[in-house]
Amino acid sequence: MSEVLVLIDHVDGAVRKPTYELLAIAKRLGEPSAVFIGSADQAAAATEAVTKFGAAKVYTVDDTEIKGYLVAPKAEVLQQLAEKASPAAILITSSAEGKEIAGRLAIKLGSGIITDAVDVQADGDTVVTTQSVFAGNYTVQAKVTQGTPIITVKPNAAAPEEEAGSGTVEEFAATISDGAKTAQIVASQPRKATGRPELTEAAIVVSGGRGTGGNFEPIEGLADALGAAVGASRAAVDSGWMPHTFQVGQTGKTVSPQLYVANGISGAIQHRAGMQTSKTIIAVNKDDEAPIFELVDFGVVGDLHAVLPAATEAINQRKG
Structure with a gap:
């Protein structure tokens, strides 16, 4: 069974709900393999969280070298993992950052990309997505015809499926080019908490x-x-x-x-x-x-x- 790579969406190691939804979708397509890009001391907690929701394998990537840079280094990490694992598909949360990572990755792999999917299903060996397009006037089904399908999925597209089990863990050392480390965050300010769910993720x-x-x-x-x-x-x-x-x-x-x-x-x-x-x-x-x-x-x-x-x-x- 081919691997399906799922990029873990997290905040300081705390895995966000859309990742669990992506893992549920990944089970339909192959063997779910989660990719954690973050601090080494946060990897264990994130790994434990995603294995509870079906990740059969977790790749952990220490972001010490790339912390503070924008999305280009993450795209290079996924490119190198994809070249190693030859996955059936790569699933990413459909956020602003996720879609930029997906776009850069598609160029690097020479693969097709589908964004803002609201459903993803397997049709034999083909991955078929459902999208709402043209200002929501049409619902269409689409598939990638070249390379590895790279798909960004909207939150709430699937229900998380918690299950008992354990996954294997592999530390992955990516080689990041100097060209990927050009744009860097120099200052940030945390958003004021409202106590309510994030708008795009709320049920x-x-x-x-x-x-x-x-x-x-x-x-x-x-x-x-x-x-x-x-x-x-x-x-x-x-x-x-x-x-x-x-x-x-x-x-x-x-x-x-x-x-x-x-x-x-x-x-x-x-x-x-x-x-x-x-x-x-x-x-x-x-x-x-x-x-x-x-x-x-x-x-x-x-x-x-x-x-x-x-x-x-x-x-x-x-x-x-």
Whole structure:
């Protein structure tokens, strides 16, 4: 069975949920092999975490030589691993960094690349992906026809599959060229923690738009009751009610949660492009002709300032 390389997405050794989702997908395609690029003292914890979710093998790469540089060195690490292992596919989280790593890697390997997949399946020896394209108007299936398939996958594309077992560990010493060590991070500042899930990774997203009138308290209250992330439409962001990092849409972030709740959002195509691959969609809007209702699984015609506090209270009562 051919290996499927999965690049571990982590923060200081703490493995992020999309990696576990990629491992579940990798099992469909071959033997999951995780790749950890980070500090040597963090490798053991990351290895233990990914083996619990199906990694049969873990390659650990000490990043002492490349720490602080941008993505080019990681692409070279994956290139050298791919040349060694001849994997059936390489899976990477579909983040800004992940897509840049994938693009550089595709050039180095002379391989095809597919980005923003929402599903990946095996069709015999072929890897077939599903994507939402052209501002979400079409769902297409695609496959790589040259080289090793390099695929970036959106968070929430699969359910993590925890299992008992242990994987082998191999330390891999990559040779990084001087050309890959040109752009370097000279300063960074941690983002202020909100206590809520990361927007692109959250299983539930509660968003607000123009209909909030700038008052996001009902949105945040429902989000906290559900353990959800908070999102916003472009209209809300352009009005200065929420920072741009909260924007969901074609010019913001693309999300694909299990549940998306749109409140006071009309449903313009630019917003729909960023959320319509969500598994279940609920909308609250007092305009019963709002375009968002064409897309939803459940719709509530009403004032979000009345509906959401009532829903939040009911949820909190059921929780206990």
